[in-house]
Structure formats: C-alpha cells, structure tokens
Amino acid sequence: MAQEASSSTSSKTISLKTGDGEIFEIEASAAKQMKTVQRLIDDLGDDITIPLHNVFSKELPKIIEYYKKDITGEITKDFEAEFVKDLNDDEVKVLFLAANYLDANKLFEFLSQNIADRLESKSVEYVRKYFGVENDFTPEEESKLREERAWSFRGIKEDE
Amino acid sequence: MERRFRSQISKSINNCSDYASDSNSHDKKNHNLNNSSQSSKVISNLLLPEDLLISILSLVPLNCLLNSARYVCKSWATTIRSSHFVETCLHHARSKPGLYVENRTNESGSYFLDIKDNVNGYFVFERIDLGIPPRMGRIMGNCDGILLLYKNHVQTFVVNPILNCWLRVPPLPISKDQIDLQKRFTIVRVPHTAEFKLFFIDILEVSGDFWYVFYVLRIGIDNSWKEIARKETTLQWNYFYQLLYNGGNYLYWIETIQGVTMVDIDKEIIVRELPIPPVLMDHHRRIMFLWMGNCISCILRKGVKYRTFQIYNLDFASGKWSFYHEMTPFDYLVACGHELNNILHVVVRLWINNQIILRVVVKWDGKIAKSMHFSYNVKTRQLTEIEGIDVGHNHIEVWLHTNSLVLLPHS
Numbered sequence: 001m002a003q004e005a006s007s008s009t010s011s012k013t014i015s016l017k018t019g020d021g022e023i024f025e026i027e028a029s030a031a032k033q034m035k036t037v038q039r040l041i042d043d044l045g046d047d048i049t050i051p052l053h054n055v056f057s058k059e060l061p062k063i064i065e066y067y068k069k070d071i072t073g074e075i076t077k078d079f080e081a082e083f084v085k086d087l088n089d090d091e092v093k094v095l096f097l098a099a100n101y102l103d104a105n106k107l108f109e110f111l112s113q114n115i116a117d118r119l120e121s122k123s124v125e126y127v128r129k130y131f132g133v134e135n136d137f138t139p140e141e142e143s144k145l146r147e148e149r150a151w152s153f154r155g156i157k158e159d160e
Numbered sequence: 161m162e163r164r165f166r167s168q169i170s171k172s173i174n175n176c177s178d179y180a181s182d183s184n185s186h187d188k189k190n191h192n193l194n195n196s197s198q199s200s201k202v203i204s205n206l207l208l209p210e211d212l213l214i215s216i217l218s219l220v221p222l223n224c225l226l227n228s229a230r231y232v233c234k235s236w237a238t239t240i241r242s243s244h245f246v247e248t249c250l251h252h253a254r255s256k257p258g259l260y261v262e263n264r265t266n267e268s269g270s271y272f273l274d275i276k277d278n279v280n281g282y283f284v285f286e287r288i289d290l291g292i293p294p295r296m297g298r299i300m301g302n303c304d305g306i307l308l309l310y311k312n313h314v315q316t317f318v319v320n321p322i323l324n325c326w327l328r329v330p331p332l333p334i335s336k337d338q339i340d341l342q343k344r345f346t347i348v349r350v351p352h353t354a355e356f357k358l359f360f361i362d363i364l365e366v367s368g369d370f371w372y373v374f375y376v377l378r379i380g381i382d383n384s385w386k387e388i389a390r391k392e393t394t395l396q397w398n399y400f401y402q403l404l405y406n407g408g409n410y411l412y413w414i415e416t417i418q419g420v421t422m423v424d425i426d427k428e429i430i431v432r433e434l435p436i437p438p439v440l441m442d443h444h445r446r447i448m449f450l451w452m453g454n455c456i457s458c459i460l461r462k463g464v465k466y467r468t469f470q471i472y473n474l475d476f477a478s479g480k481w482s483f484y485h486e487m488t489p490f491d492y493l494v495a496c497g498h499e500l501n502n503i504l505h506v507v508v509r510l511w512i513n514n515q516i517i518l519r520v521v522v523k524w525d526g527k528i529a530k531s532m533h534f535s536y537n538v539k540t541r542q543l544t545e546i547e548g549i550d551v552g553h554n555h556i557e558v559w560l561h562t563n564s565l566v567l568l569p570h571s
Contacts, residue, residue, distance in 0.1 A: 096212075097208075097212075100212060108215075112215045112216050112219055113219050115216050116216050116217070116219035116220045117219075119216070119220055119224065119228075119229075120220060120221055120224045122228070123228070124228045124229075124231050124232055127228060127229065127232050128232050128233070131208060131213070131232070133232055133233050133236070134233065135232070135233055136233050136234050137231065137233070137234060141234075142231060145230065145231065145237060146231075149226065149323070149324055
C-alpha cells in the first residue's frame with residue numbers, strides 16, 4: 001500500500017475504498033485525472049485509504065481500467081468502442097454519474113457522448129424511463145407543441 | 161465546458177425510495193415502476209440534475225431533440241428552448257457544419273447533407289430533407305443555422321429551416337429595382353452579443369455619380385434600416401464585387417476599385433481598407449474570393465479552359481497579397497468519369513476540411529446547363545466529384561450550414 005516518500009510519483013499507488021467497502025489501487029498519475037480524488041489526497045495525504053462514498057465496487061474497476069489506458073496514452077477510438085460495447089444503458093448511466101462525482105473529465109465527456117448516441121434511436125417513453133422522468137404533458141399540450149413544428153404561412157402573399 | 165458535480169447525487173443505488181421523493185410528478189397513480197429485474201428498476205430511477213442533463217442533451221442530434229426529447233416532459237421542452245442550451249449546442253456543432261443544398265428551381269427540393277465522413281476527398285453524407293417554404297425566395301446568406309431569403313425588397317425573410325420558424329425583414333432600402341443582390345446582402349452574428357444583423361449595400365446613382373451605401377439592420381429589434389457609410393465609386397460595366405463573412409466580428413466588402421473594405425459588425429463602422437494588386441484586379445472577370453480557414457483568398461482562373469486556378473492569400477497584418485498555390489490542372493475525366501468540354505463557368509462556393517468546393521456548370525445535350533460539384537483538396541491536390549450533391553438541370557447552390565435551435569424573435 002504505502003510507498004516510500006522518496007520514490008517517484010509515477011510508481012506510487014493510491015488506495016481507494018468504495019461505498020460498499022472494497023479497496024482498489026490506482027497509480028497516483030491516474031488519480032490526478034480524477035479531481036475529486038486528488039482533492040481528497042491533498043486534504044488527507046496520499047498514504048491514507050481514500051474513501052469514495054458514492055462509487056461502488058461494480059463500477060470503480062471499469063473506471064480504473066479507463067484511466068490506466070489514459071496515462072499510457074493508449075486511448076483510441078477502438079478502445080473506447082470496446083469499453084462500452086458490452087455495457088447496457090443503465091450501466092453506462094452509473095459510470096457516467098460516477099465519472100461526474102469523481103470529476104474525471106475525459107471519461108465524463110466520453111460517456112456523455114455515448115449516452116447521447118444511445119438515446120438517438122430510442123422512443124420518448126424509453127427516454128423517460130431512462131431518466132426517471134414522468135410525462136407531465138396533457139394530450140392537448142403535447143399536440144400544441146407538435147403543431148409548432150409545422151410551417152405556418154399566414155402573412156405571405158403570393159406576389160406583391 | 162464547465163460543469164459542477166453535485167454531492168447530492170449521493171443516493172445509494174440500493175435505495176429505491178429516492179425515486180418517490182425526487183419525482184416531480186404529482187400523479188402517484190402513474191407511479192408505475194418497472195416490474196422487471198430489481199437492479200434495473202432501481203438504477204433507472206436515478207435522476208440527473210439539470211447541468212448533467214444539458215451535458216448529454218447538447219450532444220444529441222438536433223432531429224432527435226426536436227422529434228423526441230422535446231416531448232419527454234415540460235421541463236425538458238423548456239431546457240431545449242432556452243438560449244443557454246441553444247448556445248451550448250451551437251458551440252459543439254460549430255466544429256461540424258454540413259452542406260445545405262439549395263434547389264433554386266424547386267425550393268422544397270432543398271436538403272441538408274450531414275457530413276459523416278470525409279476521407280481522401282470523398283464525402284459520406286446523411287441526407288436530411290430540409291426544404292425551404294416556397295414563395296420566400298432565394299438564399300442570400302446564412303449564419304448559425306439561420307438562412308436569409310430574398311424574393312424582392314418587400315419580401316425578405318430570415319428562416320430557421322429545422323425549427324420551421326421565420327421572420328419577415330423590413331423592406332430593403334434599395335434605390336432602384338435590382339436583381340443581382342446576392343453579393344451585396346448577407347446575415348452576420350456579432351460574436352460577443354450573439355445578435356443577428358443584416359448588412360446590405362445599395363448601389364445609388366446621384367447625378368451620374370455612383371455610391372455604395374452601406375446599411376445595417378438588427379434582426380428582431382430594428383423596424384428600419386440604418387445607413388452607416390457610403391463610398392463613392394466609378395462604376396464600370398464590368399465591375400466586380402463580393403461580400404465575405406466568416407462568423408467573426410468583421411465583414412469584408414471586396415470591390416474592383418476599392419479593394420477590401422473591412423466593417424466592424426458590432427460597432428457598425430468601416431475600420432480598414434486594403435488595396436488589391438493589379439495582378440488580380442485586372443482579371444476581374446476571372447476572380448472569386450473565399451475564406452480558406454483564417455485567411456481571405458483570391459482564386460484566379462488562368463486561361464480559358466477552366467482547368468487551372470491560382471490561389472492568392474491576404475496577410476492581414478501587412479495588408480499584402482501573395483501567391484499561395486497553383487492548383488494542379490483539373491482532370492475532369494479522372495474526377496467524374498468523363499471529359500467536360502462545354503464548361504460555361506466554374507464558381508468557388510466554400511471551404512471545408514482543406515477542400516475548396518466548386519460548382520461547374522456545363523452545357524449538356526446542346527442546350528441545357530447542368531451543375532456538378534467537385535472538391536479540390538489543397539493538400540493532396542486531388543479533384544473529386546462530390547456525389548452526394550445531385551447533378552441536375554436545376555440551379556443548385558451549396559452553402560456551408562450548421563443546424564441550430566436558434567428561435568427567431570416574433571415580429
């Protein structure tokens with residue numbers, strides 16, 4: 001766990017403890033990419049296990065996997081495609097929220113784009129369920145909103 | 161892109177009662193959780209705060225926003241309409257404009273080409289039908305998703321084709337009936353206020369002397385046009401002029417005698433004048449101007465066969481023009497599969513991804529003119545036919561266009 005203070009930061013690892021009590025190790029340079037973690041390190045020191053109350057053992061390994069690739073500069077389009085390939089929509093959402101909590105910008109932006117891409121082909125009802133939102137339109141309000149999208153030509157004469 | 165993280169998202173994944181407390185629905189009998197697996201029921205109940213929602217929605221394609229996301233619930237409809245959201249989307253989209261193909265013979269046949277890929281001079285497009293309403297005229301210019309349409313001086317409109325909204329523009333102060341307004345009329349947007357303005361240059365004759373009169377109008381604000389400057393000119397029968405705008409704070413008026421006039425669109429004044437060297441202006445029937453990246457370029461046709469063109473660039477700092485590139489002579493046979501022997505003219509339309517997009521008009525079948533579009537890549541020196549743009553007998557004009565959610569103020 002704790003390394004000698006004189007060793008270079010690149011070989012130093014940080015211990016992270018998830019909300020459900022599991023401990024994972026990451027490189028200090030990867031921890032730097034997660035601003036929340038870095039803030040906690042700055043406050044608590046780097047040889048203490050950093051507690052992450054809102055991240056759990058299901059998603060943290062995936063996040064660590066991403067940043068392991070990032071610090072070696074190996075993140076490619078292929079890697080990113082593979083990374084999300086087997087994740088379902090809810091798993092991506094959990095990762096997205098975790099990336100937000102950890103203030104891990106690169107992963108956050110990548111996952112934002114991935115969620116946006118996934119939504120593109122989904123129905124309105126699916127999107128509501130996905131975001132946990134209820135439909136508060138009355139049928140009249142909804143049809144009025146739809147009408148707005150049609151061209152209205154009042155006021156244009158044929159030829160003046 | 162700024163975003164704040166909220167520690168309030170500290171709902172435990174395992175606690176599904178959070179849904180009830182955060183739901184903004186007051187209709188509990190529709191509170192109908194998925195009866196499928198436990199974990200997916202619970203996870204799908206996590207709500208996102210607005211800033212995270214905006215992060216995601218601003219990356220969703222406009223069509224999906226307008227056809228689905230808007231109907232999810234009232235607060236989403238409001239968010240999508242908000243100017244903060246519109247600007248966030250535009251900020252993303254600015255790096256990905258597409259091509260608006262205007263069919264001037266049949267306006268509802270206009271469409272938008274979303275560029276999916278552009279490798280080795282080949283474009284892969286997704287075509288979206290985005291016609292302009294009939295009776296509104298021709299496109300004079302466009303900016304941030306808004307098209308400027310002109311039919312005559314009392315029928316001028318600004319239109320957002322993806323939102324189907326439009327606004328009539330107050331009558332143009334033209335001094336006499338003129339047809340060829342396209343190169344003297346355009347729409348701009350002031351960068352730091354996001355305000356749209358129209359600039360129009362009238363050619364006024366006063367007792368045998370000719371003047372260019374510069375007018376401006378702020379869209380949705382002004383009811384009449386305001387004159388900001390006038391410049392005297394000696395009109396020749398073969399004069400050349402063109403307006404150039406690249407989305408920044410300056411508009412450029414280029415003209416035979418006067419050279420380049422730089423207008424500050426925010427302060428609405430002329431700030432600089434630059435001459436154009438004789439090597440270019442002596443050939444005023446063979447030149448066209450274009451923004452190439454951050455640079456104003458002059459494309460000069462050499463010879464009569466429409467195959468050789470030179471590019472000259474303007475250096476703003478010194479105000480001097482210099483030769484930049486001579487295009488490899490166009491090999492139409494390679495580019496489109498057949499020789500083009502009856503070329504009527506070649507028009508340089510726009511610049512994208514190191515490529516100049518050109519329209520070539522040829523005489524076909526003896527009488528009819530046909531338009532074809534090509535791209536010339538200045539890095540690879542390759543000429544390629546653009547196959548996504550219809551070849552046709554219609555008069556086609558191509559514009560660089562970014563779809564946006566900008567809603568025009570109601571008149």
